[in-house]
Amino acid sequence: MNVLIYLLPIALALGLSGLFAFLWALKTGQYSDIDGAALRVLSDDDIEEAPKR
Amino acid sequence: MTETLDLSLYTKPAGNGVVAMDLAVDGIACGACIARIEGAVKSVPGVTEARLNFTNRRLHIAWADGAVKPAQILQVLEDNGYHGHPFEPLRAEQEQAVEARRLTRCLAVAGFAAMNIMLLSVSVWSGNVTDITAETRDFFHWASALIALPAAAYAGRPFFASAWRALKARSLNMDVPISLGVILALGMSVVETAKHAEHTYFDSAIMLLFFLLIGRALDHAMRRKTRAIAGNLAALKAETAHRFAGDELVSVPVGALKAADRLLIKPGERVPADGTVLGGMSEVDESLITGETARRKVTAGATIYAGSMNYSGALTLKVTAAGGTALIDEIEKLLDKAASAKSRVMRLADRASRVYAPVVHLTAALTLIGWLVAGASLHDALVTAIAVLIITCPCALALAIPAVQVVASGTLFQANVILNSGDTIERLAEADTVVFDKTGTLTLPEPRVANATGLDGELLQKAARLALSSRHPLAAALAREAVTRAPFGGAVEEPGRGVRVNIDGAEARLGAAEFCGVPCSSNRESAGVSHIYFSYLGQTLAIAISQTLRSDAVAVIEALRARGLDIQILSGDRSEAVEPVAQALGVAYWKAGLKPAEKIALIQTLRNNGRRVLMVGDGLNDAPALAAAHVSLSPISAADVTQAQADAVFLGERLKPVLDSIVIARRARALMTENLWLAAIYNAVAVPVAIAGAVTPLIAALAMSGSSMLVTLNALRARGVKS
Numbered sequence: 001m002n003v004l005i006y007l008l009p010i011a012l013a014l015g016l017s018g019l020f021a022f023l024w025a026l027k028t029g030q031y032s033d034i035d036g037a038a039l040r041v042l043s044d045d046d047i048e049e050a051p052k053r
Numbered sequence: 054m055t056e057t058l059d060l061s062l063y064t065k066p067a068g069n070g071v072v073a074m075d076l077a078v079d080g081i082a083c084g085a086c087i088a089r090i091e092g093a094v095k096s097v098p099g100v101t102e103a104r105l106n107f108t109n110r111r112l113h114i115a116w117a118d119g120a121v122k123p124a125q126i127l128q129v130l131e132d133n134g135y136h137g138h139p140f141e142p143l144r145a146e147q148e149q150a151v152e153a154r155r156l157t158r159c160l161a162v163a164g165f166a167a168m169n170i171m172l173l174s175v176s177v178w179s180g181n182v183t184d185i186t187a188e189t190r191d192f193f194h195w196a197s198a199l200i201a202l203p204a205a206a207y208a209g210r211p212f213f214a215s216a217w218r219a220l221k222a223r224s225l226n227m228d229v230p231i232s233l234g235v236i237l238a239l240g241m242s243v244v245e246t247a248k249h250a251e252h253t254y255f256d257s258a259i260m261l262l263f264f265l266l267i268g269r270a271l272d273h274a275m276r277r278k279t280r281a282i283a284g285n286l287a288a289l290k291a292e293t294a295h296r297f298a299g300d301e302l303v304s305v306p307v308g309a310l311k312a313a314d315r316l317l318i319k320p321g322e323r324v325p326a327d328g329t330v331l332g333g334m335s336e337v338d339e340s341l342i343t344g345e346t347a348r349r350k351v352t353a354g355a356t357i358y359a360g361s362m363n364y365s366g367a368l369t370l371k372v373t374a375a376g377g378t379a380l381i382d383e384i385e386k387l388l389d390k391a392a393s394a395k396s397r398v399m400r401l402a403d404r405a406s407r408v409y410a411p412v413v414h415l416t417a418a419l420t421l422i423g424w425l426v427a428g429a430s431l432h433d434a435l436v437t438a439i440a441v442l443i444i445t446c447p448c449a450l451a452l453a454i455p456a457v458q459v460v461a462s463g464t465l466f467q468a469n470v471i472l473n474s475g476d477t478i479e480r481l482a483e484a485d486t487v488v489f490d491k492t493g494t495l496t497l498p499e500p501r502v503a504n505a506t507g508l509d510g511e512l513l514q515k516a517a518r519l520a521l522s523s524r525h526p527l528a529a530a531l532a533r534e535a536v537t538r539a540p541f542g543g544a545v546e547e548p549g550r551g552v553r554v555n556i557d558g559a560e561a562r563l564g565a566a567e568f569c570g571v572p573c574s575s576n577r578e579s580a581g582v583s584h585i586y587f588s589y590l591g592q593t594l595a596i597a598i599s600q601t602l603r604s605d606a607v608a609v610i611e612a613l614r615a616r617g618l619d620i621q622i623l624s625g626d627r628s629e630a631v632e633p634v635a636q637a638l639g640v641a642y643w644k645a646g647l648k649p650a651e652k653i654a655l656i657q658t659l660r661n662n663g664r665r666v667l668m669v670g671d672g673l674n675d676a677p678a679l680a681a682a683h684v685s686l687s688p689i690s691a692a693d694v695t696q697a698q699a700d701a702v703f704l705g706e707r708l709k710p711v712l713d714s715i716v717i718a719r720r721a722r723a724l725m726t727e728n729l730w731l732a733a734i735y736n737a738v739a740v741p742v743a744i745a746g747a748v749t750p751l752i753a754a755l756a757m758s759g760s761s762m763l764v765t766l767n768a769l770r771a772r773g774v775k776s
Binding site: 004008011012015016018019022023026031032033034035036038039040042043 | 083084085087088105106107108109154157158161162165168169172189192196200
């Protein structure tokens with residue numbers, strides 16, 4: 001059962017990193033426009049126009 | 054003279070020589086609008102940032118100070134087919150945003166903790182029936198404590214703070230048993246862990262917080278959404294006024310007006326502020342204020358009120374101090390009175406918790422005493438009592454009502470009804486009498502062509518298209534009939550007389566009778582009906598413009614009556630104008646010519662007779678009546694003061710949202726009651742088990758999540774209610 005000594009902290013660290021990732025996303029306003037984010041992914045203005053053949 | 058638009062009121066410095074402004078944008082239809090709007094605004098030289106929030110339809114823009122005029126950006130939006138309106142977030146909305154973030158953070162922490170503790174707990178539960186060693190179990194329990202204690206200290210704050218406030222005020226709310234349960238459960242679990250016990254309740258305590266926070270966050274999100282939409286609508290409605298700066302005219306937002314400003318009010322515009330007329334002569338339509346549809350003649354010295362429609366001539370107005378006029382003062386006095394007389398309606402959740410909280414505490418205390426008397430040790434009796442507290446903690450109860458409210462308010466939103474307050478749904482469901490105002494509520498807020506069916510259609514279309522070139526209110530009413538929205542080129546407006554234009558070489562005229570060569574016949578003008586004339590190629594049309602009923606008014610009144618509601622009309626207009634409306638709708642009880650105070654008195658009488666009145670009104674004169682009624686609705690075209698009083702606002706030109714709101718609210722109310730019963734049944738089953746001392750942490754976890762899920766799923770049935 002000694003394996004738990006380091007497995008448990010790893011599990012906790014993973015969970016905490018998830019929590020902090022969420023809190024960071026919340027803080028940077030990534031949840032302020034949920035509907036917009038769903039639509040922005042479809043727009044492709046950020047792609048350089050492909051060279052015409 | 055070109056007029057400049059001054060929007061400095063709405064711009065704010067954002068540092069580094071950059072200024073920013075927020076706009077509420079109207080006309081956004083689909084996802085492609087995001088790129089179009091942002092692209093168009095960013096292409097203006099000097100603009101450094103343009104970001105559209107699609108969820109709340111707001112555009113944030115920033116530019117190098119002095120490089121761009123704000124009005125220029127509005128014009129760019131206009132050119133692309135959108136209307137942008139400068140926007141100042143209300144303080145309440147900002148506070149709510151802060152609160153929402155706090156709740157979400159608490160929810161995230163509680164969620165994280167609940168999942169990780171569950172991970173440990175499930176191991177312990179399965180280990181307890183197989184081969185876990187006491188050392189491993191202790192290790193897991195200490196690890197749980199390490200997660201649970203800080204998480205509860207953080208995520209529990211909303212409950213602890215609220216419970217503390219209640220206790221300080223010497224009362225009990227739902228948060229008192231919750232806080233007590235969580236704190237005792239955690240404390241007991243730490244003690245048990247130190248004693249190498251088999252059971253701890255870290256998981257129950259944290260899961261309880263997690264479920265409760267979901268309920269809170271949902272409730273909050275719903276209110277925030279409606280608040281944001283209401284804020285946008287207010288911004289879209291906010292108009293600009295023409296203010297004299299010396300001899301020049303400057304367009305300023307109405308919010309920037311101060312007392313003693315001199316304004317120009319053109320025909321066809323709404324009066325932006327209360328004031329005294331300095332010069333000019335005109336007629337004003339005060340139906341939004343008093344409900345009276347007949348127009349009033351005003352000359353220099355007259356007092357006019359914000360919201361009146363200026364009809365025939367340009368007026369110069371001196372703004373008087375806000376709220377300084379007799380009418381507004383009277384309305385406000387009545388409002389105070391009506392609001393204080395309104396017995397505080399107790400929300401269903403409050404009523405439930407008022408019964409619930411003492412019962413929970415008493416049951417736990419009795420359990421403790423009972424076990425002690427029966428000869429159990431203090432430790433065992435205490436553990437059982439705490440288990441009772443945990444199991445009775447109103448998890449399902451706390452979700453039962455917010456979950457239904459969120460789903461129902463979403464359904465209401467689809468039916469074009471926007472709620473102003475959280476408990477509106479419950480009160481709407483209780484209404485048994487509907488009192489309508491007439492002007493602007495049963496009738497459309499703007500006058501319409503009344504005799505369209507009796508006129509030559511082609512000629513009427515020409516007249517309507519010509520009307521697009523005029524700002525006169527009668528022409529504006531006629532212009533709504535136009536199918537082609539492009540005005541004729543080269544139309545000339547002669548102020549106070551009419552407009553003329555050449556169509557295919559012949560002159561067409563629209564305006565007053567003499568302007569169109571029609572003999573003036575005074576007998577045509579009856580109460581509430583005005584005529585506008587059109588002549589073309591020797592043909593003339595007399596077009597009657599009057600207040601018309603909303604297209605579905607008759608059907609909606611019929612349906613309301615079929616649902617057992619008593620319908621009444623209380624109007625400030627003259628009885629000649631009210632009677633035909635009441636007859637058309639088949640409403641037997643109506644009163645006309647009422648002052649605001651009389652409306653309140655009539656509503657009070659209804660209340661005293663045990664009626665629950667839903668008041669639907671739009672005028673400034675209705676505001677006190679709305680406040681006095683059990684629940685109130687107002688159309689979006691209503692006066693600002695009135696809208697602020699209403700519990701909900703409905704959009705669009707139809708009356709159907711009034712019917713929908715009642716149908717949806719009744720359905721939601723039924724589901725809330727059902728949910729409360731589900732929660733009660735759960736307690737009836739779980740509490741005896743807890744009192745008997747048979748609740749293990751596993752049973753507590755299953756019971757809590759099971760009942761929470763059940764009420765949430767039941768709440769989803771409030772979706773897609775049709776009337």
